[in-house]
Amino acid sequence: MSRKENALDLAKFIDKGVRVKLSGGREVEGTLKGYDQLLNLVLDETTEFLRDKDDPLRITDETRSLGLVVCRGTAVMMVSPTAGTEELATNPFLEPGAAE
Template sequence: MSDRGRGSFRGGRGGPISRGRGHGPSPSTGSADKPKREAILDLSKYVNERIRVKFTGGREVTGVLKGYDQLLNLVLDDVEEQVELPEPRVRSLGLVVLRGPTIILLSPVDGSEEIANPFLSQE
């Protein structure tokens, strides 16, 4: 009884670390077999360009694209938010990280122009 807690390992916390049992890829298999997942959109041509982003809920921002990932999370610099209510104004936000799942529209500012909606009834 005097050697309780010493001697052979019985499991629990603080025991030896066992690799390759459900804790990530094992060194023998590696990730060389799997092809790398590509992003849905190729945003590389818009890096360091000004883009406009609309979100679910109606918010809209413009800024310079600095980075992105395959989930469409974006890093924008010099961001300005277009606030419509209670009065139209522009709010400066600086450097921001935008979550991809909340984005509904992404477009370049330069090289695009607003056109009239042809489906609206003429009044």
């Protein structure tokens, strides 16, 4: 392979909903409008999921609207589609009887 290729092909997510985890713990969800080879992302109709004041590692149900956002590629940790994903009520990897 002579030319550098992205491990993630974001073209299929253009104009679709994505959830982005950023370094520092912030999480946002919006419509992907554009990106570049450095993984800088442009999201529209963006919502930020706020963290718990007592436990900064936990995301709450509280949100705030951000509108149009540019996420720097160096801060992007994960990009996932919102369609076809769901939160599981229990951890399927826990042994039966083990406490969470």
